[in-house]
Amino acid sequence: MDYCNDIISSEEKDILQEIMNIAFGQAAADLADVINIFVVLSVPYIEMLNAQDLPEYLKSQVCSYDRISIVEQNFWGDFKGSAFLVFQANAGRELVSLFGEDPGGGGSDSIDALEKETLMEVGNILIGACVGKLSELLGDLVTYSPPRVVIENTPNDAIPANVFESNSSAIVLKTVFNFNERDVNGFLFLVTSHDSILWLKKSLADFMEQYE
């Protein structure tokens, strides 16, 4: 069964992909404004899954990383769901120096705290700008939970299955990025629930109406 085509058409998928491309472009520009970094963007990828399969899917996507750090943030509006920003484990230390901090200073507790703070800040900017732009283009306004950071977990334990509702669907919007001046790669996944899909279909049609 092509799970995706049963729920959204290939044209809707293409529109969503283009909107995601615009939204993550905005997020990258916002981050580049705040810290001295250049984000190498890639073509975003959309996939529709059963929500119960999500933890397994997310694990398979980051399996090349031994240990990972995750920034997770929930958002609510007509468009609602969760965003997961996934980095390989050393990312926090690489990014700390971009904020003008010395990653080598202080004890291990303070390094962990600094890394956590940095990942939270980067996550907040990327997720907020991306989800915000996506919602704006689709005529919605979302609110966010505070970001939650998990540092240096294994991909197996990263995302527990019980965070997703069973028997619901999820659109996974995936984009891979690379911070050019630093050895940092990551993924951004946006997972939206079944409740948002009808709204999303209508909003995508409304968005394209201006181009008919």
Add this chain to the structure above:
Amino acid sequence: MIRTILLVDDSPISRRMMKSCIPKDRGYEIHEAGDGLAGFEAYKANQPDVTFMDLTMPVMDGSESTAKIREFDPNAVVIVCTADIQIKSITNVLDLGALMVMKKPPSKEAVEDALSKAAELIG
């Protein structure tokens, strides 16, 4: 005078959006390509007056394609239309000879303005 336009973008939806923003009453001949390499080939085959170029594309990205087109034809008019609005990306393609950079999603006004600037340059 602008007669032919080339749209280079990997997203068919994005090309559709661009096409709908191009004034229909001027009889432009429009060609399309789905990646930077195909865009370069289409440029050589059709010699368009104006090329609208995306940046983030598979096979060959828009920066490389712009560079190749400008190397092939130093008078080529390339207008970049992209979601990658980082200052460094914009500066890079302007240095490669792009006439200007438009932010996605395109609007009729922005496309009209870009075509006017291109027409002034072409004469």
